[in-house]
Amino acid sequence: MNAKQDCDVVIIGAGPCGLVLAIELGRRGISTIVLEEKTSPTRFPAANATQARTMEHYRRLGFAHQLRAQGLPADYPTDISYFTRFTSHELARFKLPSARAATDMIKTMTGSWSAAELPHRVSQMFVEGILRTEAAALDSVSVRYGWQATGVSEDAEGVTIEAARTDGTERRTFRATFALGADGSRSFVRKSLGSSLAGEGVAARDFLGGPMSSLYFRSRALYDLIPHPRAWTYWTVNKDRRSCLFAINGRDEFLFHTQLRAHERHEDISDAQAPGLFHTALGATLDMQVISRATWSAGYTLVADKFRRGRVFLGGDAAHLFTPTGGLGYNTAVEDAVNLGWKLAATIKGWGGPALLDSYETERQALAKRNTTYARGFADSVGLFVPAAEIEDEGAAGDAARKVAGDHLNAHARAEFNIPGITFGGRYDGSPIIASDGTAPPPDAANTYVATACPGGRAPHLWLGDGRSLYDTFGFEFTLLRLGAKPADASPFESAAAALNMPLAIVDVAADEARDLYQADFALIRPDHIVAWRGNAAADAAQVLRRASGYLDV
Secondary structure, eight states: OOOOOSOSEEEEOOSHHHHHHHHHHHHTTOOEEEEESOSSOOOOOOOOEEOHHHHHHHHHHTOHHHHHTSSSOTTOOOOEEEESSTTSOEEEEEOOOOHHHHHHHGGGOOGGGOSSOOOEEOOHHHHHHHHHHHHHTOTTEEEEETEEEEEEEEOSSOEEEEEEETTSSOEEEEEESEEEEOOOTTOHHHHHHTOOEEEEOSOOOSSSSEEEEEEEEEOSSHHHHOOSOOOSEEEEOSSSOOEEEEESSSSSEEEEEEEOOTTOOGGGSOTTTHHHHHHHHHTSOOOOEEEEEEEEEEOOEEEESOSEETTEEEOGGGTEEEOSGGGHHHHHHHHHHHHHHHHHHHHHHTOSOTTTTHHHHHHHHHHHHHHHHHHHHHHHHHHSOOOOTTTTOSSHHHHHHHHHHHHHHHHHHHHHHOOHHHHHHOBOTTOTTOOOOSOOOOOOOTTOOOOOOSTTBBOOOOBOTTSOBGGGGSOSSEEEEEESSSOOOOHHHHHHHHHHTOOEEEEEEOOHHHHHHHTSSEEEEOTTSBEEEEESOOTTHHHHHHHHTTOOOO
16 A cells, blocks of 8 residues: 555644654654644643653753743742641641742752752643644644544554544545554544553542542632642542642632542532532632533543554553542653654654564553552542541540641652652663663662662763753763763764664763763663663674664664
8 A cells, every 4th residue: 555645643632642742753853743633722720740750851852941930930839738628727738849949959959859850830731832832833743623533544554544623524534654542531542453441440539539520710819718828739638528729820720629429420510509519628618710610530540451553552541541649640641752752753764673663562551550550559548548527626636636637648748749769760671672781770669769870760860060960961862971081982882873874972971970870881871861771881882772773683
C-alpha cells in the first residue's frame, strides 16, 4: 500500500501527553498532526501539581519559567492544610514554598532535592495553555480542534486514521507512519488495539474512593471567612463532608472536590443545591459564583496490558488511570510523551534501531504500575482514615480526637507531598537499550532519593561553579559527559555516532564533584536525561551507541 502520507505522526488527543509529544516531535522537525475532539479548551481545573521531574523536562524544552509564572501569585504559600471544617479547627499543616522562593531555594538544595527545578502548584488548564502555545509555534505541528478519530488501522508502511469533525460537516482519513492514542480514560484507540486495563477498580474509601463531585467557583469573600493562614490545598475531615479545596489563582477562584455519600447522586444535585455541599465543608455560607461543575470517580489503579500494537502507541490516561493523590497521573503522562518522542524521531530519521520502539512499553508500563501503586497507597492513607466521632467537640474529648487526627495527617502530608524518591527515582532497569554495569541502584523509596549514575535512572544533577545547572549543558539528543580534570579520549564515540548518523553532544565537566557523583570517566545520557551507560574507557563506543539507539546485536 503506497497511500500518500499526511505526516509522520498522528496524535489523537491534545491533553498534556499529546501536546508534549507534539512539542518533542516538532522540536525535531517531525511532521505531526494532533486531533482533538474539543473545539476549544475546557476551562476547568484538573491536575494541580507539576512535579519537579516534569518541571525539569519543561526546562529542557525552554518554558519552565513561563509555567512557574502561571497560577498562584509568586509569593503565595503552597501549604497543605487540614481542618475539621475550613472555618473551624486546623488539624495539620505542611508548609511549602511559594513559586518565588522555590526558584531561589533550588540552587542551594542538596541530597534528595538536588535538582534543576522544584515542583510547581498550578492548575492543568494553565499548563495546557502554555503547551498549546508552544505546539502551535512549531512549523511541523498542526493541531486540529473539533476532530474525532473513528477508526485506526495499520499496514506494513503506515497507519490510517479515519476521522470526522465533531459537528458532522466533514470526514477524512489521515495517513502517517506512526500514531499515539492519548485520548483519555475512555480511549477509543486503546479499545481499537484490543488493550484492556488491569488492576484495581474503584476502591471503597471514606474519601477518594467512589463518585466525586467537583465545583469550580469564584468568590472574593472566602479568604475573609477562613481564619487560618493561606494554603494551596485545604482538606476537611469530619463526619458530614470529607473534601479538599484548591486555590486556583490565589485571589478568587477555587476548586472543591467532595465524595458523594451513599444516598447522593450527582444528577440529583441541582446547580442551586451544589453550593450547599461546599457550605457544609466550610462551616458557613458564602456568596459564590459557580463557574462549572463536574463528576468523576476516584479510586482507580489501572494500567493497560498493552502500550503498543505495531505502529500505534498509547500514553497518558489512555494507558493508565490514577487516583489523583501524589499528583502522579498527569506527570506520568508527560514522561510517557518524553520517553516516546525521541524514540519516534530517531526511528523516523533512520538512526533508531529496530528495538528502540519496543523499549517504550518495557520502560513505561513498569513505571505506570509503580506510580499507580504509590498513588493508591497515598489514597488509602488519607481516605481510609476515619476520625473519631468527637473530632468537632469542644473540651478534652475533642482535643484528644483532634490530636490523633493531626498526628496522622501531619505524617500523611509529609509522606504524600515530599516525594523526591517517586519524582526522581523512577528507573528503567531491565530495558533492552540500557547497558547495565553490574551495579545495583538504591532501594526505591517514596520520600528519599539517592542520586546514582547506575544506568537506567535519571542523570544525577548538580549546579556547576558558574551557576548553571548541569542539565543546561546537555545536548537536545544524546550527550556524552566526559568527567574529571583530565578528560579521556572521546574520539571513538564521535566516530561511532557519525557512523550511525546519531546526534551526540560531548560535554566536558572538569569538576571533581561531578566525577565523584557519576563514579566514571564517561556517562552517556539519553535525550530524556536517563543514564544509558557509564564507563572509564571508550573502546566499546560503537557497541554502546548501537545498544542505546536500539540495535541489540551487541
